[in-house]
Amino acid sequence: MNTEKILLDHGSGGKISHALFADLILPLFDNPELSCQDDGAILDFEPGRLAFSTDSYVVDPIFFPGGNIGDLAVNGTINDIAMCGAVPKVISAGLILEEGFLLKDLKIILESMASGAKKAGVKIVTGDTKVVPKGKADKIFINTSGIGILPSGIHVSGNNAKPGDQIILSGTLADHGIAVLTAREGLSFESDIQTDSAALNTMTRQIIESGCDVHVFRDPTRGGLGTTLNEIAVQSKVGIKIYEPSLPIKGSVQGVCELLGFDPLYIANEGKLICFTSKQDAQKTLEIIQKNEFGKDAAIIGEVTHTDPGVVLLQTAIGGVRLVDMLTGEQLPRIC
Amino acid sequence: MSLKYVEEFRDGALAKQIIKKILAVSKKPLRLMEVCGTHTTSIFRHGIRSVLPKNITLLSGPGCPVCVTAQKDIDTFIHLCKQDDVIITTFGDLIRVPGSGSTLGKEKAEGADVRVVYSVFDAVHIARENKDKQVIFCAVGFETTTPTIAAGILTAAAEHIRNFCIHPANKLTPPALAALMETDGIHIDGFILPGHVSVITGTHAYKDTFEKYQIPSVIAGFEPVDILNAILMLIEQNEHNTPGLQNAYPRAVSDLGNIKAQKITSQVFEPCDAVWRGIGSIPSSGMALKKEFHPFNATKKFNIQAIDTPEPAGCACGKILMGLKNPTQCALYKKKCTPMTPVGPCMVSSEGACAAFYRYN
Numbered sequence: 094m095n096t097e098k099i100l101l102d103h104g105s106g107g108k109i110s111h112a113l114f115a116d117l118i119l120p121l122f123d124n125p126e127l128s129c130q131d132d133g134a135i136l137d138f139e140p141g142r143l144a145f146s147t148d149s150y151v152v153d154p155i156f157f158p159g160g161n162i163g164d165l166a167v168n169g170t171i172n173d174i175a176m177c178g179a180v181p182k183v184i185s186a187g188l189i190l191e192e193g194f195l196l197k198d199l200k201i202i203l204e205s206m207a208s209g210a211k212k213a214g215v216k217i218v219t220g221d222t223k224v225v226p227k228g229k230a231d232k233i234f235i236n237t238s239g240i241g242i243l244p245s246g247i248h249v250s251g252n253n254a255k256p257g258d259q260i261i262l263s264g265t266l267a268d269h270g271i272a273v274l275t276a277r278e279g280l281s282f283e284s285d286i287q288t289d290s291a292a293l294n295t296m297t298r299q300i301i302e303s304g305c306d307v308h309v310f311r312d313p314t315r316g317g318l319g320t321t322l323n324e325i326a327v328q329s330k331v332g333i334k335i336y337e338p339s340l341p342i343k344g345s346v347q348g349v350c351e352l353l354g355f356d357p358l359y360i361a362n363e364g365k366l367i368c369f370t371s372k373q374d375a376q377k378t379l380e381i382i383q384k385n386e387f388g389k390d391a392a393i394i395g396e397v398t399h400t401d402p403g404v405v406l407l408q409t410a411i412g413g414v415r416l417v418d419m420l421t422g423e424q425l426p427r428i429c
Numbered sequence: 430m431s432l433k434y435v436e437e438f439r440d441g442a443l444a445k446q447i448i449k450k451i452l453a454v455s456k457k458p459l460r461l462m463e464v465c466g467t468h469t470t471s472i473f474r475h476g477i478r479s480v481l482p483k484n485i486t487l488l489s490g491p492g493c494p495v496c497v498t499a500q501k502d503i504d505t506f507i508h509l510c511k512q513d514d515v516i517i518t519t520f521g522d523l524i525r526v527p528g529s530g531s532t533l534g535k536e537k538a539e540g541a542d543v544r545v546v547y548s549v550f551d552a553v554h555i556a557r558e559n560k561d562k563q564v565i566f567c568a569v570g571f572e573t574t575t576p577t578i579a580a581g582i583l584t585a586a587a588e589h590i591r592n593f594c595i596h597p598a599n600k601l602t603p604p605a606l607a608a609l610m611e612t613d614g615i616h617i618d619g620f621i622l623p624g625h626v627s628v629i630t631g632t633h634a635y636k637d638t639f640e641k642y643q644i645p646s647v648i649a650g651f652e653p654v655d656i657l658n659a660i661l662m663l664i665e666q667n668e669h670n671t672p673g674l675q676n677a678y679p680r681a682v683s684d685l686g687n688i689k690a691q692k693i694t695s696q697v698f699e700p701c702d703a704v705w706r707g708i709g710s711i712p713s714s715g716m717a718l719k720k721e722f723h724p725f726n727a728t729k730k731f732n733i734q735a736i737d738t739p740e741p742a743g744c745a746c747g748k749i750l751m752g753l754k755n756p757t758q759c760a761l762y763k764k765k766c767t768p769m770t771p772v773g774p775c776m777v778s779s780e781g782a783c784a785a786f787y788r789y790n
Contacts, residue, residue, distance in 0.1 A: 338441060351435065354470075354779055356474070407476070409475045409653070410653070411439075411444035411445065411475055411476065411477070411480060411654075412441065412445055413476020413477055414479050415474065415479065415790075416788065416790060418788045418789070421769060
């Protein structure tokens with residue numbers, strides 16, 4: 094398989110397509126719904142509210158320290174469902190492959206998807222594979238959609254932040270964005286920074302089951318913490334104040350940000366959540382998050398205010414205050 | 430990788446002590462100019478303006494390399510990217526800077542081969558790997574950036590890489606300070622001098638300007654404690670009428686600077702008159718390639734005539750860079766000119782005064 098490549102025939106729907114599914118995909122994703130090989134998966138859910146989400150993954154490079162596009166595609170959609178307060182159950186996987194893509198790389202990515210889904214207790218029940226001519230896509234694009242079940246009485250939403258709420262961040266900032274950046278061609282950093290890509294559905298379930306008064310869950314992915322907090326401030330029509338000294342960030346990540354002139358507030362995370370809770374439940378929620386395998390560095394980083402609706406302010410270490418605006422365009426490295 | 434000398438200089442308690450001292454010492458209304466764009470960003474990021482007394486005004490000077498790059502140079506970069514079989518390599522900030530009709534980013538979307546690099550050596554490497562293309566590097570920046578560009582040219586010369594060249598638009602800081610002091614209507618009570626530039630030039634590079642104008646001047650690092658300390662020193666110099674040239678960044682800046690970097694620069698470049706965005710021509714403030722390196726000059730290689738384009742109407746970048754206006758006094762600010770639709774370069778670069786005002790105020 095080392096030199097075998099994806100051919101246009103792999104997406105033809107014919108014998109080679111079927112062989113790819115039967116020999117590679119089905120054994121890895123193995124579950125009864127997928128094994129039926131019908132046009133769609135038949136799902137048996139109790140009546141009630143569902144959460145449904147979709148996301149596409151086009152990360153470059155596709156392999157980066159600590160993960161690959163497959164991990165992201167599974168964890169990302171699981172997290173989108175989990176941030177609705179739901180328990181993710183099933184996801185779909187649509188693959189768009191570039192002609193000439195190495196089969197061994199596809200296998201690694203599919204294995205990551207399978208193990209990620211298994212670890213999170215989610216099944217990949219339906220999917221699709223298309224192949225486009227060389228140059229018409231960049232190696233591999235993945236779309237995943239997911240469905241989760243909402244426990245009764247749960248209403249978490251970006252609209253629900255309330256003055257007085259405490260804001261908890263589940264771990265260190267900017268690990269994923271910087272890990273991907275250091276793996277990009279032309280940037281020859283040597284560092285130990287790895288992606289934080291992780292499924293957070295266990296963490297959200299533990300918080301919800303504790304009965305803590307949670308108002309908002311959100312994962313600060315593209316655009317980073319700064320952009321996500323702005324979205325919530327606008328949605329909920331509240332002010333948000335965060336405290337710079339409380340923001341958890343690894344020294345190595347801070348170092349790369351300093352060198353390149355990046356603000357870690359705007360760098361993507363793929364295994365972190367922010368959680369708004371009422372003041373009286375904040376400490377209990379923090380302790381639950383810190384006990385989770387992905388939350389040991391969690392901290393209370395700020396609060397919701399009555400003043401300045403729609404605005405996010407940062408209190409700096411020296412006691413100054415400044416605006417945290419939404420990200421404008423892609424952050425670019427500085428010159429000197 | 431871990432950063433030394435960062436945590437110590439972000440220490441909240443230490444910063445608050447300095448702020449207390451500033452509040453106790455400061456009596457006169459003062460206008461202090463941070464010359465460097467990295468200082469501008471740091472001042473906003475750490476909320477330094479919000480902790481200073483009302484009588485201290487900070488002005489952002491001509492120290493953001495993208496902001497001072499003349500429109501004619503931007504237009505030249507754009508003209509070059511439209512030539513056949515070329516690859517334009519550039520620092521990221523330049524991609525969005527509007528020329529008179531386009532940007533490098535828009536040309537990229539139209540099919541031009543424009544690549545963001547992090548160092549001139551990436552551009553040299555691209556030339557090594559693409560022998561059938563001419564690889565042009567957009568050379569902007571101050572004394573900090575010029576030595577590595579010179580080293581890139583020396584590398585290309587040693588390896589006989591003939592498909593690599595630059596459009597030189599590098600600039601020097603001390604002549605700009607002198608030009609500022611000669612400008613009508615200027616009111617500056619002290620300079621926060623750039624830390625990175627001074628690492629290369631050393632303190633002595635500012636001695637002539639200081640001796641001529643006797644303006645309080647302090648070289649500063651980039652962390653909040655560094656900047657607050659420099660502001661305190663400038664206030665003390667003003668309050669006691671004891672103007673001086675002081676180095677508040679001795680952990681990085683020496684009197685003579687980085688001699689090796691200076692030698693590499695002077696091996697490849699020589700001073701020339703240069704046009705600064707919004708300010709105009711400043712004598713001996715630019716860097717031209719020496720004659721023996723003319724084969725690496727894109728303008729000569731592509732036989733490009735000087736492009737002379739006016740700056741956009743209404744844009745106050747020039748006055749802002751000289752401390753004559755602040756961004757909110759520009760008629761275009763937050764109306765026609767935003768980070769999404771920048772008119773002037775001060776709104777594009779992450780180190781531009783207008784972008785910093787927009788983002789953090």
